[in-house]
Amino acid sequence: QSVLTQPPSVSGAPGQRIIISCTGSSSDIGAGYGVHWYRQLPGTAPKLLIYANNNRPSGVPDRFSGSNSGTSASLAITGLQAEDEADYYCQSYDSSLRGRVFGGGTKLTVL
C-alpha cells in the first residue's frame, strides 16, 4: 500500500481536461515537501513531468500543470491527446518515514 494515494485509473476523450489527484498526510505533502509528477509510457522508465508542485522541466508542454493544497496535490492535463495515455505517479518526501514516497500510480486512458 502506497503512502500517497492516487486513483487507479482515469479516462477522458481527446481534447478534454482531466485531473489526477494525489492524497498524502501531514508528514509529507502537508509538511510542505514538494510534490513531483512522473509519466511512464509502457516498457519505459518514468520521466519527470512536474517538479516542486507546479514547475515544468524544459520540453514539457504547458498542457500539463500541477497544484497542491493542504495534504493533497493534483495533476491537470488539458487538450488530452492519444499520446498522453500512460501511467502517472506522484512523489514526495515523508518526514515520519524518513524517505521518498510514491503514489500507487494512475493509468490514464484516452477514449
Next chain:
Amino acid sequence: QVQLQESSPGLVKPSGTLSLTCAVSGGSITSNNWWSWVRQSPGKGLEWIGEIYHSGVRSYNPSLNSRVTISVDKSKNQFSLALSSVTAADTAVYYCARITPQPRQDAFDIWGQGTMVTVSS
C-alpha cells in the same frame, strides 16, 4: 546531457545478493546531486530504495535498510546497489536515477532505462 545506464545481472538466486551498477555519462558523479535507486515490481508501482551523495552520505528506505548497501566509485564515475538475502519479492525492474537537490523540493530528474532482475533458482 547526463545519462545513466544500469548493468544487467538478470537472474539472482534466492538468498543471494543482487548487485547492480549505474554508470554516469555526460557529467560527473561528484556534481551536486544525489544518486538513487528505485524499483518497480511487475505490474506494480515505484519504490524508492535509497540514495547516496558523492561524499558517501547515504539514505535508505527503512523497509529495506537492513539489506541495502549503496556505494560510489568516483574513479569509474558510477554508483552501485547491493541487496542481500533476496527473495522472489525482490524481482523487479531496477532504475538508477539522479536527484538535483532543492530544499524540500528535490525530484528524480534523470532516470536510467532500467534493468529487469529476476530472483529464481
